[in-house]
Amino acid sequence: MGERADVWQGTLALMVLKTLQALGPLHGYGIARRIEQTSGDLLAVNYGTLYPALLKLEQEGYISSEWGTSDNNRKAKYYKLTRAGRKQLDKEAREWEQTTEILARFLAPGKESA
């Protein structure tokens, strides 16, 4: 397990929003699994980070939740994206792309130094 990285707080929120956009209403376990799978099991999401992050997003109004029943008839809380959440997702995704692009330029194998 040591080889799998924990997710940073900031990016986790973005991943949650993206997941909910892609898959629609989903429970916490589903979100965690999806993030882990999408990362090719490079990331580990435990509930100590996931649930506080979900709570924060809900408090900020980006997602909402309601109780539902899972595939195997278990009571579970389903989260779904709100309109504010969709906007926030667009915004954060854009910012993130910008950030990675900038960083990529810095880290690209030394064009200037060459």
Next chain:
Amino acid sequence: MRRVRGWLLRLGGLFRRERREKDLATEIESHLQMHIQDHLRAGMSAEEARRQALIKLGGIEQTKEIYRQRRGLPVLETLFQDLRFAGRMLLKNPGFTAVVVLTIALGVGANAAIFSVVHAVLLKPLPYPESDRLVMVWEKVSLPNYQNDQNEPSPGNFADWRSQNSVFENLGAYRNRSFNLTGAGEPVRVEAEQVSAGLFSVLKVNAALGRVFTAEDDQPAGRHVVVMSDGLWKSRFGSNAKILSKTILLDGESYNVVGVMPPDFHFPDRNDQLWVPIAMTSQDLANHGSHFLLVTARLKRNVTLAQAQGDLNRLAQHLTELYPDTNTGVQAKVIALREEIAGPMRPVLVALFGAVGFVLLIVCANVASLLLGRASARHREIGIRIALGAGRIRILRQLLTESALLALLGCVFGLLFARWGILTLKLLNPPHIPRMDEIHIDTSVLFFSLAISVLAGFIFGVLPALQATRDNINDSLKEGARESAGGASLRTRNLLVILETALGVVVVIGAGLLLRSFLILERVPLGFQPRSVLTFRIIPRGERYSQLAGRTAFYQQAMERIEALPGVKSAAAVSFIPLTFARSSKGFSIEGRVAPAAGEIPMAAYDAVTPGYFGSLQISLQSGRDFSWGDTPQAQRVVIINKTMARTYWSGEDPLGKRIKFGTPDDPFPWWTIAGVVGDIREYDVLTAPRPTVYLPVSQADDSNYLLRDWVVRTNGDPLTIASSIPAAMRQVDPDLPVSRLRSLEQLRNISVAPQRFSLSLFGLFAALALVLAAVGIYGVMTYSVAQQTREIGIRIAMGARRGDVVKLVLGEGLRHAALGVILGLAGAFALTRLMERLLYGVRPTDPITFACVTLLLAGVALLACYLPARRRRAMRVDPIIALRHE
């Protein structure tokens, strides 16, 4: 925006906690189950699936804790937790809590009550618009034989100030008078003011109904108009708006009512019910020689008091040059109206405020001491909590929350006490306290009380809290650790005892000084005998009494009627009875002496009286004779002078038969022959020394200024028993003249020392409070200290010490601390009592007798507070065996 929403929701997260907890548990459980399910599907055994899931997901409880922190606001949650815990602790020891809360409530209550008075009297703006620009203008007279910083201005000076100043928007003049109001129910005497038309515009107050005076109203030829108070309108005229088209009868003349003032308006006196134009003639307004007005003015915007004073100084100099006869030595003096009203109360209130401040400090010391005692009882609890990982700051916070809760509870009950205090004060209604109707518990008082409570809570909470968390955990967890821990707290508590004893000494000495001066005041010889004397007022005004003969007839008839009542020895009338009124004085000349320079003319106060006045009041006749009804206008004009006058102007001579004249020798006034000399009396109040006084026989005093208002009736027993028969007797003489101010001269005498009695009572109350608190403090610490030393005492007794020795040992220590406190307190009092010098009479602020008595008193109280626990409670009864097993 989003963030704010987040915070609000988190705030909401503080509530409905159970439901949220359950939701969280369900959510996590279902997460776990889904995880296990997946593992099962992957072919693991049930046990292994669960194990793996738990490993991966981490501790459930930790997750919940992180979640909770995100859900609510940890700071607030801790506070609530602390408050709940504090509440439980306080409920667990209801006795302790009650004592502490009561102590704080007494301290806060006393402070809140005094502050509400201070606030209303000294701090609040006056109830007139832009009242900070209102001032009083006085004459400041400095002549060789007469000095007065607040002399009543003459109409001439008022008129010249008004027309020639450059600093006031307007000036208004007024003087007090009273009217007999007839034709509206029973005849009644009402207090009134004669005012110049400008007065209401100076105050910027308008009538609630109708109007105030115009310049035309304020003309000598103007018709009679009157403005009345809301109170009179309600009580006598049923709040009828038609009052404006009506006339009312004042002293038998009809007046048109032009306005009714707003309900809360009063000026200058609370009792004023009517205002009439003063209507001074142009002759009056040129008179610089008689001084009887009061003058209020409104400063122009942005003009300071100093600028106004400067302008008036310039003006006064100019007037002195114009009118050297009357205005030599006459300056003007400007005082802020609020200061004028509050002035005399300031030193009293400052002293009282200081005293309650000290009481509050004693309260803090006492409560701190109690909390320290309890902290050592809770020592083990705190030790365990520290051992279990509670941080020192966390425990400090917990303990401070407890003291804050105590302080707030104390504040609530304190405000109740303050409310009772203020209600009592209003019931007593001491006449010398201005602005009584403005005294109540308002937001400022609430804030003040809350602030001092919080501050007090911090003061008395921080020391025990620090003490409780300072000790080593290991010590506190060990059995038998009480000794060392208790020792540290005992030292602190001893310091507190010293402190509160010292504070108590200062307050008690303050009260002692006031008591001493009050006792001296009570023994001041008045020069007359108030016992068994009834007084009342009836003023013969109206058509019937415009001439001297009519008035004299009235006095004679009234006198006969009263003296015919059973139980009456004698009756007489006078312009003003002693102890109520500062008489005006007049300049006079003595026949055959060189006329004095301007401004050095001899001055004497004057009173008109009926025959028998001196006998009725038992004022001693030193030489000559009393007046008789035979002193008619046709007979020789005679006067009686007082001893001070005889001594001042005829030292070494016999004044009998000498002649005097009011005014200068050239004035066209009659000469009066001195027919008698009587003893001095205290005319204005008990404190003011007698001054030269001339008494005139009313039967010869033809100027209507010499109206007799007050009657003195000497009776055989309790004067109040005949009080009820006076109005009926007077109705037989004239049914239209109301009788007022029926009271005994003793009552009047008490009223005249009411201000001193008031400060003494309050100061005494606070001193008693301080004393009791200090005694309780000493007692508590001694009890505790004896309990702490049980073992030591046991050993001593086992070793053969006699019980007396043990008592001495315990007592000695307590008394040492008390003595140190007394010494510190004496030093403090020595430094502080001079601040109350203005409240003292006949006693120096460092009066050795007071200091000695208070020292003895405090020593006695301390001895008692030490002796009781030392003897009764433990020390004497300690069985050595039990004591040694004590650990």
